[in-house]
Structure formats: C-alpha cells, structure tokens
Amino acid sequence: MSQSSFVKGTIILTIATLTSKVLGSVFRIPLQNIAGDEVLGIFNLVYPVYMVALILSVAGLPLAISKLISEARAKEDNSSIRDIYLAASILAVLFGIVSFTLIFSYSNEIANMLGGESTRLALIIVASTLLFAPYMAIYRGYFQGFEEMKQTAISQVIEQFVRAVLIIGIAYFLVQQNYTDEKIAGGIMVGSVVGVLVALLFLRISYKRSSLQITPSDTFSLKRFIKSCKKILSISIPIAVGSITMALFNAVDSFTVSYALRSIGISTDAVNYWFGIYSRGLTLVQIATVFATSIVLPIVPLISSKLAKKDIKGTRLIIERTHEMTHIISWPVATGLLALTLPLNLALFTNLEGSTMLAIIGFSSIFTSLTLIGTGVLQGINLAKTAASIIIGGVFLKIVTNILFIKLFGLDGAAISTLLVYFIIFIANTIVIWKNIKISVFQMNKIKVILASILVGILIGLPSWMINFSEWNRLLALFYIFIASLLGVAIYLSVLLLLKVIDTNSIKELLTKSIGKGEF
Numbered sequence: 001m002s003q004s005s006f007v008k009g010t011i012i013l014t015i016a017t018l019t020s021k022v023l024g025s026v027f028r029i030p031l032q033n034i035a036g037d038e039v040l041g042i043f044n045l046v047y048p049v050y051m052v053a054l055i056l057s058v059a060g061l062p063l064a065i066s067k068l069i070s071e072a073r074a075k076e077d078n079s080s081i082r083d084i085y086l087a088a089s090i091l092a093v094l095f096g097i098v099s100f101t102l103i104f105s106y107s108n109e110i111a112n113m114l115g116g117e118s119t120r121l122a123l124i125i126v127a128s129t130l131l132f133a134p135y136m137a138i139y140r141g142y143f144q145g146f147e148e149m150k151q152t153a154i155s156q157v158i159e160q161f162v163r164a165v166l167i168i169g170i171a172y173f174l175v176q177q178n179y180t181d182e183k184i185a186g187g188i189m190v191g192s193v194v195g196v197l198v199a200l201l202f203l204r205i206s207y208k209r210s211s212l213q214i215t216p217s218d219t220f221s222l223k224r225f226i227k228s229c230k231k232i233l234s235i236s237i238p239i240a241v242g243s244i245t246m247a248l249f250n251a252v253d254s255f256t257v258s259y260a261l262r263s264i265g266i267s268t269d270a271v272n273y274w275f276g277i278y279s280r281g282l283t284l285v286q287i288a289t290v291f292a293t294s295i296v297l298p299i300v301p302l303i304s305s306k307l308a309k310k311d312i313k314g315t316r317l318i319i320e321r322t323h324e325m326t327h328i329i330s331w332p333v334a335t336g337l338l339a340l341t342l343p344l345n346l347a348l349f350t351n352l353e354g355s356t357m358l359a360i361i362g363f364s365s366i367f368t369s370l371t372l373i374g375t376g377v378l379q380g381i382n383l384a385k386t387a388a389s390i391i392i393g394g395v396f397l398k399i400v401t402n403i404l405f406i407k408l409f410g411l412d413g414a415a416i417s418t419l420l421v422y423f424i425i426f427i428a429n430t431i432v433i434w435k436n437i438k439i440s441v442f443q444m445n446k447i448k449v450i451l452a453s454i455l456v457g458i459l460i461g462l463p464s465w466m467i468n469f470s471e472w473n474r475l476l477a478l479f480y481i482f483i484a485s486l487l488g489v490a491i492y493l494s495v496l497l498l499l500k501v502i503d504t505n506s507i508k509e510l511l512t513k514s515i516g517k518g519e520f
Contacts (some may be wrong), residue, residue: 041272074308253418278357288333327446339457340484360412453492
C-alpha cells in the first residue's frame with residue numbers, strides 16, 4: 001500500500017471513530033429525556049461492567065494482531081499472518097463465551113453490588129453481546145494490520161448508528177407502553193446486541209470479498225496455535241488493561257458510587273436515580289473526549305512503526321504534535337463545560353440537579369483526554385505493561401477516593417475523585433514518556449493555550465453565573481449555549497492567532513505537510 005493510501009485510511013478511521021464516539025455518547029441525552037434519570041442510571045451502572053468484560057474478553061487482540069500482522073508483512077511472512085489470524089479468532093470466541101458465562105452465572109451478585117435487582121435484566125441482555133463482539137474485533141484488527149482502515153471505520157459507524165437508533169426507539173416505545181424502569185433498561189440493551197451483529201456481518205462480508213485472505217500452505221497445528229497464542233497474549237494483555245481506562249474507571253464508579261451512596265443513607269431504590277444524575281457528567285465527558293479516544297487508535301501503530309525503524313526523532317515529533325493538538329482542542333472544551341454548566345444541565349437534562357458535580361467532572365475532561373493520549377503513547381513505545389501498572393494504581397486510588405470523598409461531599413465527591421485521579425495518571429504518564437523519548441513537556445504554546453482557554457472560560461462564564469437559569473426554559477438555555485459557544489470559539493481563535501500559537505496556514509499545513517509526510 002502506498003503512503004498516501006495509508007494516510008488517507010488513517011484519516012478515514014479517525015473521522016469514523018470520532019463519528020461513532022459521538023453517536024455512542026450523544027444518545028444518552030435523548031435517552032434521559034425520554035426515560036428519565038433512573039433508566040439512565042441503570043444503563044450507566046451496567047454498561048461499564050459490560051465494557052470492561054468486553055475489552056478483557058478480546059484482551060487487546062485487535063491492536064495486538066494489527067501490530068503483529070504489520071510486522072509479519074514487513075518480513076513477507078504470510079504463514080505467520082495466517083497463524084495470528086486463526087489463533088486470535090479462536091481466542092476471541094473462547095474469551096467471549098467465558099466472559100458471558102461468568103456474568104450470566106453471577107448476575108445476581110453483580111446486580112446487588114450495582115443498583116440492586118433492577119439492574120440484572122439489563123446486565124444479562126447486554127452481556128449476550130460478548131458472544132459476538134470479540135469475533136468482530138478480530139476482523140477490525142486484521143484489516144488494520146493491512147493498513148485497510150475503511151472496513152473498520154464503516155463498521156464502527158454502522159454499529160453505533162444502529163445501536164443509538166434502536167436504543168432511542170425502544171426506549172420511546174417501552175415508555176409509551178408504561179413498562180417499568182427495569183424492563184425499559186433491559187429492552188434498550190437489545191440495541192447494543194443488534195448493533196454488534198450488523199457490524200460483524202458487514203466485516204465478515206468485507207473479509208470474504210477482499211484480497212487479503214491468506215491461502216494456507218500447510219496445516220494449522222496445535223503447536224502453532226499455542227506458539228501464536230503466547231505471542232499474541234504477551235502483547236495483548238497489557239494493551240487490554242491500558243485500553244480499558246475509561247471503561248474501568250466507569251466500572252469502579254458503578255460499584256463504589258452506589259456503595260458509598262448507600263453508606264451515607266441513600267436507599268437502594270434511590271441509588272439508580274442519583275447515579276443517573278451523576279451519569280449526566282459522565283455523558284458530557286464521553287462527548288468531550290471524543291477527539292482523544294478517536295486519535296489513539298491510529299497513533300499507536302504509527303508510533304510503533306517509527307520505533308521499529310529506530311526513528312526516534314519522528315517518534316518524538318508524533319507524540320509532541322499529538323499532545324499539542326489535544327491541548328488545543330481539549331482545554332477550551334473543558335473550560336467551556338465548566339463555564340456553561342448551568343445552561344447545559346437545563347438544556348440537555350431538563351433541570352439543574354447536580355450542577356456542581358457536572359461542573360467539576362466537565363472540567364476533568366481535559367485530564368481524561370490527556371490520560372487517554374498518554375496511555376496510547378506508552379503502548380506505542382512498547383511500554384504497555386507500564387501503562388497498565390499506572391492504570392491499575394489509578395483504579396485503587398479511585399476506589400479509595402470515591403468512598404472517602406462521597407462520604408465527605410456527597411455526590412460531588414465522586415466528581416472530585418475523577419478530577420484528582422485523572423490528573424495524577426496524566427502526570428505519571430508524562431513522566432514515563434519523557435524519561436524514554438525526551439519529549440518537550442513545558443512548551444510555551446501549551447501555556448498560551450491554557451491561558452487562552454481560561455480567559456474564554458471567564459468571559460463566557462461570568463454572565464452564566466449571574467443568570468438565574470431556574471426561571472428559563474430549555475429552548476432559551478440552548479440558544480444561550482449556542483451564542484456563548486460561538487463567541488467563545490471566536491475569542492479563543494483570536495487569542496491563539498494573537499499569541500501566534502496558530503496562523504491562517506496552520507490547518508492547511510497540518511493536512512498537507514504533516515499528514516502528507518505520514519508524521520501524524
């Protein structure tokens with residue numbers, strides 16, 4: 001494949017991932033509007049548990065096999081490519097079956113640790129996705145190993161589009177039929193199952209029609225299977241732990257926030273409602289971090305390929321540019337969420353409940369984004385085990401701070417915990433990356449971006465804090481957000497131009513020079 005084709009494929013994948021992440025996050029807003037905070041609470045209690053099981057069930061296989069296939073292609077070793085594909089497929093199916101069986105078998109116990117019996121139906125239905133999703137992930141990794149990003153991109157959009165449409169449609173139908181919150185939450189999980197099945201069907205057909213199938217020249221033996229499995233798992237398991245950053249922390253929230261709320265006197269029946277309020281913040285963070293989650297997938301193999309060629313300068317350049325772009329995009333989003341918390345809460349979620357929590361967790365999105373990028377970079381520079389260790393340390397810290405801070409500050413404590421933990425992980429990631437690649441950490445442009453973002457936050461935030469939004473309707477609040485956002489973007493870009501962080505040719509240069517050279 002030519003370099004231009006690879007760059008085109010990477011851009012397609014990034015855009016598609018961005019689109020799928022938006023689809024996978026935004027639907028929570030109409031879901032809350034249609035079905036209420038309790039259904040949203042059940043959904044967000046259960047879904048992170050499923051996501052952790054899903055990511056662990058594929059054990060980082062997509063990234064691992066894309067990396068291994070890419071290396072095998074460089075050596076023109078077709079036999080290894082076939083062995084990797086077959087071994088990974090068998091592993092994925094086995095992991096999926098085991099994960100589903102475990103969740104189904106212990107669904108009562110898991111449900112009781114979450115929001116009670118009302119979460120069990122949703123947990124079982126969404127867990128059935130594990131029977132198909134791992135196999136789908138293998139096809140994505142296979143295509144990525146051949147630098148064919150289009151199939152993965154299209155399948156991602158198909159999966160999330162079908163899922164979002166079905167979830168909203170099923171929620172509306174079941175609410176109209178006056179079903180209980182428990183049955184509504186269970187019903188909407190069908191959307192996830194169907195979304196995966198449709199995406200898997202697309203990938204399977206694409207694989208059969210492609211020219212990428214390797215014709216076997218000999219028998220795939222048990223010995224070769226074991227050899228391939230060892231190679232795959234040695235790479236994939238650390239990647240899996242590093243890849244579940246947000247899902248793992250959300251799962252920690254599912255267990256510890258509900259536990260801590262009960263420990264301060266909140267009844268089991270009310271836990272789902274209050275977790276639904278907390279989930280408003282999680283929804284905004286999901287949307288705010290779509291750039292970071294989208295860009296991680298293509299930069300990991302790109303950094304790996306640079307290191308394989310011993311191109312340290314090129315590796316450093318990719319990392320620094322990725323960090324710079326993340327700062328430029330994520331800082332104004334974080335300060336904007338903080339400044340516009342009240343109108344956002346009213347416009348998107350119908351009332352002002354939990355606004356302080358929403359403000360804190362919205363601002364934390366900057367460190368969430370930087371954490372995701374840092375973890376991806378560590379994986380790319382062959383420090384996946386270190387990344388996994390940092391994440392595990394963060395998980396233990398999140399468990400402790402969630403319980404402690406919720407007892408001290410109520411629901412706001414969970415948001416404070418999120419802000420603190422992601423900040424600490426970001427710092428740890430940065431130190432490790434710097435020690436290995438010697439990137440420039442304290443760049444003047446980053447400081448200018450932060451100052452510009454704070455200025456914009458103050459300018460659009462002051463009027464927001466002076467207005468009594470409790471007397472406004474949702475449409476008026478939405479209009480206010482639209483105007484304030486346009487003003488904020490205009491001020492932000494003007495300040496960046498004034499401080500010479502960007503110029504009128506920056507975007508053109510990024511798309512032609514930087515990307516055209518395959519450096520991003």
